[in-house]
Amino acid sequence: MNYLKGYLRLIRKAEERGWEKETAPMMTEKHHVFPRSIYGQDRGGTNKRCVYLTLREHYIAHALLMKGFVKRYGIQHSKSAKMIYAFYMMNIMRDKIGYPNSYLYETSREHYINMRIGRKRKPFSPEHIEKLRQRGLGENNHFYGKKHTEESKQKQREKMIGKYSGENSPFYGKTHTEEARKKISLTHKGKKITKENREKCSIAMKNTILINNGEKSVRHQKDQPIPEGWERGRVKDPFIWINNGQKITPIKKNQPIPEGWTKGRLPRKRVKE
Numbered sequence: 001m002n003y004l005k006g007y008l009r010l011i012r013k014a015e016e017r018g019w020e021k022e023t024a025p026m027m028t029e030k031h032h033v034f035p036r037s038i039y040g041q042d043r044g045g046t047n048k049r050c051v052y053l054t055l056r057e058h059y060i061a062h063a064l065l066m067k068g069f070v071k072r073y074g075i076q077h078s079k080s081a082k083m084i085y086a087f088y089m090m091n092i093m094r095d096k097i098g099y100p101n102s103y104l105y106e107t108s109r110e111h112y113i114n115m116r117i118g119r120k121r122k123p124f125s126p127e128h129i130e131k132l133r134q135r136g137l138g139e140n141n142h143f144y145g146k147k148h149t150e151e152s153k154q155k156q157r158e159k160m161i162g163k164y165s166g167e168n169s170p171f172y173g174k175t176h177t178e179e180a181r182k183k184i185s186l187t188h189k190g191k192k193i194t195k196e197n198r199e200k201c202s203i204a205m206k207n208t209i210l211i212n213n214g215e216k217s218v219r220h221q222k223d224q225p226i227p228e229g230w231e232r233g234r235v236k237d238p239f240i241w242i243n244n245g246q247k248i249t250p251i252k253k254n255q256p257i258p259e260g261w262t263k264g265r266l267p268r269k270r271v272k273e
Helices: 003-017 055-073 078-092 102-116 126-135 150-160 178-188 195-206
Strands: 028-032 050-054 208-212 217-221 239-243 248-252
Touching (some): 028 055
Antiparallel strands (some): 028 050, 239 248
């Protein structure tokens, strides 16, 4: 089957209809006839040919593009990779009203996996990195001239409280190896904290208090209300550290210490120069 020919028939049908977002009789989505990921953005360029497709047509259009590009260029080509990724994202966006199809999802998933096997992204050139940086500066930044409201800030604070403490921490129950400790030590050797940094840290600590929810303690801004379910103060640590002479791990206080382990941390070893 000629997938790209089928795609062009679908586009011609949409162009003949002449639908616009406001006048279409049903829900539609804007679609660039020539994909922007391949043929560039339409900001000041010529890639402005767009049509309004129904949700089902939009899904089928990207399925035809993926199949057509894979057939023409092969699965490892950069153009095919972009079309595979675009169609794969349409399949995994759960909150998007679309037209999911198990067979097409299976095909897109297989293409996506095969495309990524052994594929390495080329390093960005300095010119491209600078171009990306400039795109987010000043008036180009989507948040330029805006500020978070106090309500928004408070929501973000409450959302982060305790998110990475205790068992939620990705480093919970783990310890650094001797080799890692040496690397960290050598990295910080010779560094000096300036007086300005010390003052900043001091001010930051003075403006916070410890709060707990009975299980964990976190720092909280003094001028912000304490969230529901939390109270001021530090929670008593329900864990103790034990070691076997080589590594340490935390256990609950009411648990028996396993054989071969003793209470306490390992003594720190200074790195010899």
